[in-house]
Amino acid sequence: QDVKTYEGIGRLATPNEVAAWDIDVRPDFVGLPKGSGTVEDGMGIWDTQCASCHGTFGESNEVFTPIIGGTTAKDQETGRVASLTDPNQPQRSTLMKVPTVSTLWDYIHRAMPWTNPRTLSVDDTYAVLAYILYLGEIVDDEFVLNEQTIKEVQERMPNRNGMTLEHGMWQRDGKPDVNGSDCMTNCVTAVEITSTLPDYARNAHYNIAEQNRIFGPFRGADTTKPPVA
Amino acid sequence: QDVKTYEGIGRLATPNEVAAWDIDVRPDFVGLPKGSGTVEDGMGIWDTQCASCHGTFGESNEVFTPIIGGTTAKDQETGRVASLTDPNQPQRSTLMKVPTVSTLWDYIHRAMPWTNPRTLSVDDTYAVLAYILYLGEIVDDEFVLNEQTIKEVQERMPNRNGMTLEHGMWQRDGKPDVNGSDCMTNCVTAVEITSTLPDYARNAHYNIAEQNRIFGPFRGADTTKPPVA
Amino acid sequence: ATGMGAKAMAQAGPDDPAIIEKQIWQTTLGQPVAVKPYGEPSIYEKYLQRRQSPGLTAVDAASVSFAPLQGFFGIITPNGLHFERHHQGWYDIDPNKHRLMINGMVKKELVFTMDDLMRLPSTSKFHFIECGANTGMEWGNVAVPTVQYTHGMLSCCEFTGVPLSLLLEMAGADLKKGKYVLAEGNDGSGMTRTIPMEIALDDVMVAWAMNGEMLRPENGYPLRLVVPGVQGVSWVKWLRRIEVGDKPYGTKDEAVHYIDLMPDGTHRQYTTVQEVKSVITTPSGGQQLLTTGFYNISGLAWSGRGKIQRVDVSVDGGRNWSQARLESPIMDKCLTRFNIDWVWDGKPAILQSRAVDSTGHIQPMINALREVRGTRSIYHNNAIQSWKVDTNGEVSNVQVG
Amino acid sequence: ATGMGAKAMAQAGPDDPAIIEKQIWQTTLGQPVAVKPYGEPSIYEKYLQRRQSPGLTAVDAASVSFAPLQGFFGIITPNGLHFERHHQGWYDIDPNKHRLMINGMVKKELVFTMDDLMRLPSTSKFHFIECGANTGMEWGNVAVPTVQYTHGMLSCCEFTGVPLSLLLEMAGADLKKGKYVLAEGNDGSGMTRTIPMEIALDDVMVAWAMNGEMLRPENGYPLRLVVPGVQGVSWVKWLRRIEVGDKPYGTKDEAVHYIDLMPDGTHRQYTTVQEVKSVITTPSGGQQLLTTGFYNISGLAWSGRGKIQRVDVSVDGGRNWSQARLESPIMDKCLTRFNIDWVWDGKPAILQSRAVDSTGHIQPMINALREVRGTRSIYHNNAIQSWKVDTNGEVSNVQVG
């Protein structure tokens, strides 16, 4: 079918329209608008518009996982966040994970503050991101973030080398990590139960009896009571 | 799969249970309980429990198509209702169609009165059916309907010979009446429009604009207004 | 015509405020999850409803509500818009008080609870259900304006239940003498229908689920019969009893209704199978095309005798036909969605579809049907439907000869 | 155990009042048609709801509601019970103000209204959608009690829309240099995900309908991307823009979330495809068997790489396996329902299912997965699920090794 058949369906986008919606910023900074912001300006924005949810130091997990925490100066050198293998690290903060600073710029500009997305100006976005980087000890308090200096920041991102595409789940013909067994009889000698729901969690998802049909082959167990003997 | 596997699923019905539910009456009167009712008793039931919907003479089409009307003494002889081919016959009443008196007994007993089904006793059912047959001039006012006399009635049912099973729609491998054409090009010479919705009916199904989606390739036509020129 | 022409592809049209201006859904926080534990359609979909056809029935509890086919996509009917047909109203029956009895010519008369039935080996199948009276208003002439009223006693679901044959086997049904089963409903009408044993043993299901959830109350909750390819009245709702017998039962809805009046005054009794049929659902009667140019003509095809093999579409009232695309999977006694390209030039057009099923039967024209059946049979009108497109883009229901 | 044994088939049990006594639905008139122009489930189904998992998220508008798989039948998910996942809440967007823009490496940057899109040649396909984080709470240990919470970020619908490839062709996409598309949503989060061009051109749809009606607002009304076999986050809801580019976009939900933490501290980025998986939905965690005897074990199987080829079931914790019945049709990147007979003898049992897809890949045990991925990757847990049946009939979530 020749697409000419569909003439009159859809129309050309105007430059203003594309500008209004094409706001994404790529890891190579394609799409990043010119502008700048200081750590100091960023602090003002953060404290008034962000801290209520993310905490004064970006450490809160009241509303979402912390933005700041778990990264070191060493990580900025290696580009690998060491605490990601530390079982005692309680949370995985944004800065521990994010490899690309563009991601933060793009996301803050498109979606934050959460209840008022698309309200930060370009300069305010630079500023508040500068402040986040400052809180993460990636830049100092004099830092001015702009479309040029952001490239330097990228070179210091703690987890910039922490990502891999070497896996079977990116493309459809990728290879799975492990394959199950097709054994049909006598496949295991002893079956050991390695994990069960702890007793105290029995009713943590509320009464399962009220999450199942009241007829049919099965009922939901009344989890407000101990199991029937 | 041996059905024994399912043992414990379902149980035997008790005789009382089968009696409570097995109330159907077949054209050969299998299932018809013993009992009787007079035309006179039937009139009392009809006038108090049926006439409000079906009319004093069973002629009403306020609530449903008439029960009585359109049959003749001749029809009772032939077992074919002549008015079924009469284009001037305004309605097709129940008695014009029903070939089997068992059908009426079964249905009245199971489902009438409409707002109080299953409330007529066996004798009351005989009685009110006797009265319907009287209104249809199939029996006289002295008639006593019971499990024996009902067989005589069957011999007088006006449309008892009016049914056919000679058609392709009773079994799955039946033969359709007509087959369409598989012609692909130049199949008809002139296309004549033989029927359209009359102008006065344009809005008879209310405003079609409000019966279609408000976006997409089509809108509903505003039928409160004449067609757009 | 009101000066419509193909919308030109504007090199530099005016900026669209829907894009240039920020919308409230882009600049504020939306609603939380599970605010609707059981969700509903968009408020902008409110015009797509089940509707009665004014004047068709005198009382609303012995009536029908038609499904808005003009707004459907694919083959699945959303449960909320499944057509309704009740003879004595509907109830939301307590499933713990519902029973299924098997009696008659069986070794053991049995009673099942819902607990029992749902333990048995179940199966899930996609099937259409069509009322025998669908399109019945159109035997004589054009009577209703839209596809909702011409064809809306049609729906299609994935049904889950047990094969009736299994229950009959458990009861030890006498398959030598037992030539029929009677199915009976648990509503006020105690709806009863006879089904030939051949069909009963083939693919009839005792079903409790439609489209992944339990049946809706209006459609027989908690149990209904699914009789693939057979007219809807036999799909007894609120099913409470199956009796095995050696003769048909001549119930009210077999001896007074769902009988087809022939020109010679005889009625065909036990008309059962829904024959090959199709209809274009968009564009269809009462709709209006917004402009000339390309459209996707879309519709539904089905047959009670098997699968859909092909569908042809004409845009010139039946002079010439082209083969439509069929969506897959094509399933037995199930709706098949067809689509075909069309460029409307602004001139009057008459759109028609014509289905062929796997038995080779081809959907007929209304005149050919009338030659055999006359115009008063009410049921089983499977004629080709014609929609006229006027120069103003308005589509209307017409018959051609 | 509380003295349960197989119910004997009572020769003459006591008469059942549900049969002997006339019920109200047999002796009064029911409700009229169209009293619900858009119908709802029975009041007796009220326990089957979308639910949040307590403690999983701190705010309800960046959260998930899980579908009650324990109550589903067949493969279709009723639209009202489709799982939800929002990052910045949901809106019921005005379809007349919704636009789709195609930009980037294209000859012509285009804007479509819903009127435009729905005129194009459409197609309808059945596909599952699974969140990449489905079963993610179970990487380390058993964390939640029922299949609703272990596997309920899973649904399956018939989707209708246009192939994305058609829109890309209309825009004259540069298929030499353009290796990726970015899909962007119209909600507050402006959800953005990169999709490899190879997949985009294959079977991705720009869809407006699910299960025969328009998308539900919670699922992206009026437009969403359907990316068969790929994790749900890529099925961008409220789709407003498609950009063609030469590099991945590294968006927040590709660079901070939906990345899988490996034991060496690296994260796998752009994990996309949902691998072969299955789960027994009845009986399942939190349910209780009423008695010993026969049961139909039933569940769902799916693969993002193709069709389901077979499903095996074990009732002894993986010692022995038997092949389950698969319901048809078996469709590409779609749920397949399986069923298998089981007679419960009242002893403890561990039920498991294991799916094999058309690429020959076999669903693995959790321990095998952990050997490669450790326990902290959150996403893409396609391990075999184990349900323990206790002597009292209670079923619980366990892991075995």
Ligand code: HEC
């Ligand atoms: C009302 C609460 C709220 C406010 C105010 C708020 N945020 Fe957020 N923020 C959130 C939530 C919730 C998320 C997670 C959204 C999701 O699930 O996609 C988030 C996510 C983020 C993220 C991504 C974190 C990650 O790991 O995904 C960044 C960065 C961020 N916010 C920065 C900001 C900045 C900068 C501001 C102020 C300009 C701000 N937020 C204001 C609630 C808030």
Ligand code: HEC
């Ligand atoms: C409140 C209204 C009402 C009352 C009272 C009522 N009926 Fe009916 N009757 C109906 C309706 C409505 C139908 C059609 C039901 C259907 O569509 O299946 C009907 C159908 C019938 C039929 C079948 C007619 C046909 O052609 O299908 C018979 C016979 C009948 N009623 C007899 C009776 C008798 C006898 C009584 C009293 C004992 C009675 N009715 C009381 C409303 C009523």
Ligand SMILES: [Ca+2]
């Ligand atoms: Ca861009």
Ligand SMILES: [Ca+2]
């Ligand atoms: Ca500036």
Ligand SMILES: [Ca+2]
């Ligand atoms: Ca009987």
Ligand SMILES: [Ca+2]
């Ligand atoms: Ca007596």
Ligand SMILES: [Ca+2]
């Ligand atoms: Ca009315």
Ligand SMILES: [Ca+2]
């Ligand atoms: Ca909450």
Ligand SMILES: [Co+2]
């Ligand atoms: Co009917």
Ligand SMILES: [Co+2]
């Ligand atoms: Co998600």
